[in-house]
Amino acid sequence: xxxxxxxxxxxxxxxxxxxxxxxxxxxxxxxxxxxxxxxxxxxxxxxxxxxxxxxxxxxxxxxxxxxxxxxxxxxxxxxxxxxxxxxxxxxxxxxxxxxxxxxxxxxxxxxxxxxxxxxxxxxxxxxxxxxxxxxxxxxxxxxxxxxxxxxxxxxxxxxxxxxxxxxxxxxxxxxxxxxxxxxxxxxxxxxxxxxxxxxxxxxxxxxxxxxxxxxxxxxxxxxxxxxxxxxxxxxxxxxxxxxxxxxxxxxxxxxxxxxxxxxxxxxxxxxxxxxxxxxxxxxxxxxxxxxxxxxxxxxxxxxxxxxxxxxxxxxxxxxxxxxxxxxxxxxxxxxxxxxxxxxxxxxxxxxxxxxxxxxxxxxxxxxxxxxxxxxxxxxxxxxxxxxxxxxxxxxxxxxxxx
Amino acid sequence: xxxxxxxxxxxxxxxxxxxxxxxxxxxxxxxxxxxxxxxxxxxxxxxxxxxxxxxxxxxxxxxxxxxxxxxxxxxxxxxxxxxxxxxxxxxxxxxxxxxxxxxxxxxxxxxxxxxxxxxxxxxxxxxxxxxxxxxxxxxxxxxxxxxxxxxxxxxxxxxxxxxxxxxxxxxxxxxxxxxxxxxxxxxxxxxxxxxxxxxxxxxxxxxxxxxxxxxxxxxxxxxxxxxxxxxxxxxxxxxxxxxxxxxxxxxxxxxxxxxxxxxxxxxxxxxxxxxxxxxxxxxxxxxxxxxxxxxxxxxxxxxxxxxxxxxxxxxxxxxxxxxxx
Numbered sequence: 001x002x003x004x005x006x007x008x009x010x011x012x013x014x015x016x017x018x019x020x021x022x023x024x025x026x027x028x029x030x031x032x033x034x035x036x037x038x039x040x041x042x043x044x045x046x047x048x049x050x051x052x053x054x055x056x057x058x059x060x061x062x063x064x065x066x067x068x069x070x071x072x073x074x075x076x077x078x079x080x081x082x083x084x085x086x087x088x089x090x091x092x093x094x095x096x097x098x099x100x101x102x103x104x105x106x107x108x109x110x111x112x113x114x115x116x117x118x119x120x121x122x123x124x125x126x127x128x129x130x131x132x133x134x135x136x137x138x139x140x141x142x143x144x145x146x147x148x149x150x151x152x153x154x155x156x157x158x159x160x161x162x163x164x165x166x167x168x169x170x171x172x173x174x175x176x177x178x179x180x181x182x183x184x185x186x187x188x189x190x191x192x193x194x195x196x197x198x199x200x201x202x203x204x205x206x207x208x209x210x211x212x213x214x215x216x217x218x219x220x221x222x223x224x225x226x227x228x229x230x231x232x233x234x235x236x237x238x239x240x241x242x243x244x245x246x247x248x249x250x251x252x253x254x255x256x257x258x259x260x261x262x263x264x265x266x267x268x269x270x271x272x273x274x275x276x277x278x279x280x281x282x283x284x285x286x287x288x289x290x291x292x293x294x295x296x297x298x299x300x301x302x303x304x305x306x307x308x309x310x311x312x313x314x315x316x317x318x319x320x321x322x323x324x325x326x327x328x329x330x331x332x333x334x335x336x337x338x339x340x341x342x343x344x345x346x347x348x349x350x351x352x353x354x355x356x357x358x359x360x361x362x363x364x365x366x367x368x369x370x371x372x373x374x375x376x377x378x379x380x381x382x383x384x385x386x387x388x389x390x391x392x393x394x395x396x397x398x399x400x401x402x
Numbered sequence: 403x404x405x406x407x408x409x410x411x412x413x414x415x416x417x418x419x420x421x422x423x424x425x426x427x428x429x430x431x432x433x434x435x436x437x438x439x440x441x442x443x444x445x446x447x448x449x450x451x452x453x454x455x456x457x458x459x460x461x462x463x464x465x466x467x468x469x470x471x472x473x474x475x476x477x478x479x480x481x482x483x484x485x486x487x488x489x490x491x492x493x494x495x496x497x498x499x500x501x502x503x504x505x506x507x508x509x510x511x512x513x514x515x516x517x518x519x520x521x522x523x524x525x526x527x528x529x530x531x532x533x534x535x536x537x538x539x540x541x542x543x544x545x546x547x548x549x550x551x552x553x554x555x556x557x558x559x560x561x562x563x564x565x566x567x568x569x570x571x572x573x574x575x576x577x578x579x580x581x582x583x584x585x586x587x588x589x590x591x592x593x594x595x596x597x598x599x600x601x602x603x604x605x606x607x608x609x610x611x612x613x614x615x616x617x618x619x620x621x622x623x624x625x626x627x628x629x630x631x632x633x634x635x636x637x638x639x640x641x642x643x644x645x646x647x648x649x650x651x652x653x654x655x656x657x658x659x660x661x662x663x664x665x666x667x668x669x670x671x672x673x674x675x676x677x678x679x680x681x682x683x684x685x686x687x688x689x690x691x692x693x694x695x696x697x698x699x700x701x702x703x704x705x706x707x708x709x710x711x712x713x714x715x716x717x718x719x720x721x722x723x724x725x726x727x
Contacts, residue, residue, distance in 0.1 A: 012410075224719065234718040277408070313408035333407050341470065343512070344414045345661035351609075355718045358666060364512030366707075373717040378406035385412040391405070 001214070002191050005229040007354030008218030009314060009379050011153030014192065016279040018156045022164065022271060024285050026089050029294035031287050032075055032082030032322035033063050041083065045073040050092040051287075052266060055083055061129050062120055066268040066287035068092040077321050087287070097264035104178050109138050112179035119260040121267040124250035127326030130257060133247065134179045141180040142245040145230070146173055146254060148189040148196060149221040152312035154279040155329035157272045158251050162189070162196035165255045170203035170210075172254025175261065177209070180247055186211040187251075188226055220315040220377055223248060225354050234355075237372060252328075273329040274299045277313075292319045292330060301332035309333055314378045341386040349380035349390060362393040371395040418473030420608045424601040425480055431583075431597040432590045436488040437543030440590050444483050447495030451479025454503045463507070478502045478518040481656055484591020485523035485649065485696075490533045491550040498522040514662040516703050520653070524696035537563045537587040563587045563647065581646035592652040602655045614668060615658035615675030622679030623650060630687065644686050649695045653678065663703040665710035673709055678702055 039058040043049055049065040056063045065071070067087040075084045097119065107115075117131035125147055126133075146169065150158045162169060173185050187210065189196055194214050204210040213230055215221065223241055226248060227233050233244055241248050256267045270288050274295050275281025282299055292308055310319040310327045319330055342363075349359040359380035361367035374394050381390045432440045455475035459465045482498045505518035527534045538544075542559040544551050563586070580586040584594030592598075605611030627641040644650065654675070658664060664674050678698060685694035702709075 009410075228718060237719055239719075307407060309407045314406045316405060316407065318407075331407075339470070341414050344417060344474070345666065346414075346417055347661060347666055350666060356715060357717050358714065360666070366511070373719055375719075376405075382406040382408065383410050383412075385410065385416060386414045387409060 002216050003213055003229045004216050005218070005225050005354075006356065007352055007379065008220065008225060009352050009382055010218055013153060013279055015150075015154050015156040015159075015273075015275075017273065017275065017281055017283055018159060018193070020156070020160070020283050022157075022160060022283045022285045025287075025290065025295070025298055026087075027294065027298065028087055028089065030072070030084050030086050030291050030322075031065075031067050031289040032084045032291065033066075033289045034322075034324070035063065035074070035081050035083050037081070039063070039081075039083070041074075043071045045071060047071050048088075049085060050094040052094040052096060052268060054096065055085075060117060060131075062118065062266075064096075064120055064266045064268060066289055075321075080320070082289070082322060093265075095264055096266070099264040100261040104174055107175075107178065109134065109179045109181060112175060113138070115261065116179075116257060119266045121253070121257050121260055122325040124252035124256075124270070124326060124328060125248065127324055130249075130253060133249065134176070137180045137242045137247045139181050140242060140245060141182045141247040142184070143247070144173065144177055144180065144182045144185040145226060145241075145246060145248040146185060146187045146251050147221065147226070147248055148187050148193075148200075148251045149215070150190070150193075150273075151220055151316065151328050152314070152331065153217075153219060154275050154277075154281075154331060155273040155312070157283050157328055159189075159193045159196050160283045161251055161255060161271050162193075163199050165259075166199035167203050168255040168258040169251050170200060171262075172256070172258035173204070173210075175257055176247075176249065176254055182247065183209075184211060185209060186213055186230065188213045188215060188221070188230070190215055190221070191217045220312055220379075222315070222354055222375060222377055224375060228354075250328075270323060270325075270327065272323065272327055274301065275329065275331055276301050277331065277333045286323070288325070289322045291322050293321075295323070295330055296332055299332075303332070303334075305335050306332050307335040314382045339387055340389065343388060344386055346385060348383045348385065352379040352383045354379065359390045359394065362390055363388050413470075415470070415473045417610060418477050420605070420610050421477040422473070422480075424604045424608075424610070425477070427600040427604075428484065428591050428594065428597045429480075431594045432488075435540045435584045435593065436538075436590055438546035439488055439544050442492060442546045443486065443488070443490070443495050443590065444480050446492055447483035447498060448476040448479040450496040450499035451482070451502045452476040454499050455506060458503055458507055475503065475506060478506060478522075481519035481591070482522040484652060484656075485519070485589050486526070486534065487537050487588075488590050489536055489538055489544060489551045489556050490530075493549065494526065494530065494533060498526055501525050511707075513707060516700050517657050517660050517663045519660075520657050520696050520699045520703075523649070524693055524700060527693040527696065537561055537589075539587065540585050540593075561587045578642050578646065581642065586647075588647070589649070589652075592649050595646050595651050598651045598655045605655075605659060611655070611659040612668075612671055615664060615671040615678070616654045618672050618675030619654045619658055619679035619682070620645065620650070622676050623683050626680065626683040627687075630683075632687070644683065650682060650686075653682070653695055653699055657699050663706060665706050665713065667710050667713040667715065669715075670706070670709045670713035673713060674702060674706060 035058045039056045041056040049071050051068045053065045055065050065085050068090050069086045069088040072084040075082045113131045113134040121130040123130055148162050177185050191214055197212050224235055260267050269285050271285055273283050308319040309316045309331045343360050362370050371394050452475045479502050482502050483495050501522035502518040505516040505521040508515055538559040539561050582595045627644040631640040665671055681698040682695050
């Protein structure tokens with residue numbers, strides 16, 4: 001049964017790369033990993049590092065080189081600091097950890113958390129370190145949600161991951177279930193990509209442990225939408241899903257957790273889609289922190305007056321210099337501004353708002369509380385036939401930019 | 403540049419196109435009933451409203467050359483003509499354009515105060531009662547190009563409309579079929595209930611109309627007229643006369659779905675429809691004049707922001723959690 005929900009925009013096109021398997025990238029590109037001011041760097045500039053080599057400690061999290069190449073030091077842009085390595089395409093790989101051979105039941109939650117910290121596994125949904133999510137939700141979480149949805153109708157990376165790495169996803173889900181002490185795991189996917197479930201079902205055949213939810217095809221699939229649709233539960237302002245006993249993570253996260261444990265290799269690769277506005281492009285397996293420019297030029301998507309957006313055209317953000325841990329797709333879009341007219345009270349913004357707001361009221365200056373409740377998904381501004389910049393009027397644009 | 407990085411290709415005029423398509427069945431049926439003069443009236447009303455609106459936007463509101471033409475002005479102009487009998491002078495639709503454009507651009511706190519075509523219909527009914535209450539027999543085709551129709555010619559075809567029967571303390575007892583298909587007399591856009599139902603279905607399909615206010619208004623009128631019938635008529639004939647006569651369907655289908663001047667909340671729209679239905683029934687039962695229906699809509703237009711505010715639902719993230727997991 002397809003679960004329906006209010007809010008979200010229906011896609012006007014479908015991805016053209018659903019059936020394209022993941023490809024790998026090569027060349028002399030740079031990778032950059034964001035670090036804080038207090039990061040302790042263990043390698044010197046100009047030193048050769050292998051893939052998987054330890055670079056630095058950023059707080060509690062170790063940072064590894066996702067490519068083999070020359071360490072170029074700290075690169076600063078827009079107030080952010082990155083440790084950069086120039087790829088030499090030799091693919092020298094360093095194995096710092098032994099593969100995990102124990103059964104899941106022989107490990108406890110704190111061990112899985114500690115191990116995921118050592119292996120630097122990050123959540124592809126939030127971009128946060130997985131060990132933090134495990135620690136925050138351990139013994140509080142009843143239900144684990146594996147988000148198998150793509151952030152944009154053009155993107156197909158999560159779908160391809162479900163098809164190609166179903167065993168890793170299910171294995172990782174079991175590990176995470178055990179780590180946080182949850183009793184049930186639900187895989188969530190959009191209606192038009194439900195065949196990905198067939199792959200997952202082959203491994204997730206324990207009906208008491210695993211459940212599947214097919215949501216109608218609307219974007220974006222925010223936490224609010226998933227929770228409201230599955231549990232009829234609404235996140236109050238300032239509340240996180242963990243407060244309700246629910247931990248949502250990305251499919252890539254659990255896949256990376258399983259692969260890292262099994263092979264003893266840190267989380268070094270990302271799976272993402274690089275495409276244009278019409279949905280033409282590639283599904284790629286790339287090193288963590290690869291430069292966005294190299295991805296776009298490698299996919300021949302460069303053109304004048306373009307804007308590079310990550311994670312969906314409705315709810316995404318302008319891509320930075322390097323892909324982040326939360327990047328699931330890169331879209332090269334034309335930078336066109338819509339002519340603005342007055343509000344025609346068509347009510348479309350109301351129908352697409354995932355939290356049931358009346359965004360048009362901002363355009364006539366009537367509601368001062370919109371900012372408090374708005375989740376800045378961008379659906380209202382996307383659908384507005386008058387081209388009104390509703391997010392700016394609500395006062396959410398500055399938050400989006402930051 | 404910030405999110406969203408893509409916007410729908412729909413423009414504000416797509417909505418006007420939907421409304422224009424929705425009006426086609428009514429216009430075609432009206433031409434069949436009253437002849438080609440309907441087309442002339444509708445064209446004069448629509449074009450003069452559109453032209454005047456362009457001039458007002460350009461010279462009063464100082465919109466630049468790049469400002470787009472708002473086709474809704476044309477739609478409102480046509481709808482204003484729907485409230486006129488076929489034998490009105492051709493200058494009258496042009497005159498109505500002043501009120502259409504005035505109401506279209508008259509805003510308080512960013513909101514339109516009055517429904518443009520209802521304001522126009524009300525003013526014309528009050529100011530030109532002599533023209534607006536003269537109805538002629540269906541299939542009596544008048545010249546499409548004569549500015550005015552000879553009064554002697556009109557008097558030869560003049561008949562009493564179902565609403566005028568009610569005003570006189572009687573009811574229209576020829577059954578529902580003439581009223582459904584416009585064979586009873588009336589204004590050119592208001593007579594054929596069946597044609598308006600087709601328009602309503604199209605508007606509902608395109609999500610330009612909502613069944614809540616329309617359904618609530620019609621249902622309330624039907625229930626009240628069956629409950630409180632006129633003393634000298636069978637209750638069902640009285641109910642049909644009230645429901646299918648005058649501007650009841652016109653108001654319920656078109657005026658209650660004009661989004662600027664009705665509440666945007668679902669409960670608010672339903673309440674608006676219920677209030678409209680109750681007041682229209684009361685006006686029909688106790689007064690009977692055409693202008694009362696329009697006046698009721700205008701009064702409700704003024705209080706619609708208050709209705710909306712009272713019925714504004716809480717956002718989902720401000721509700722209590724219903725279930726933990």
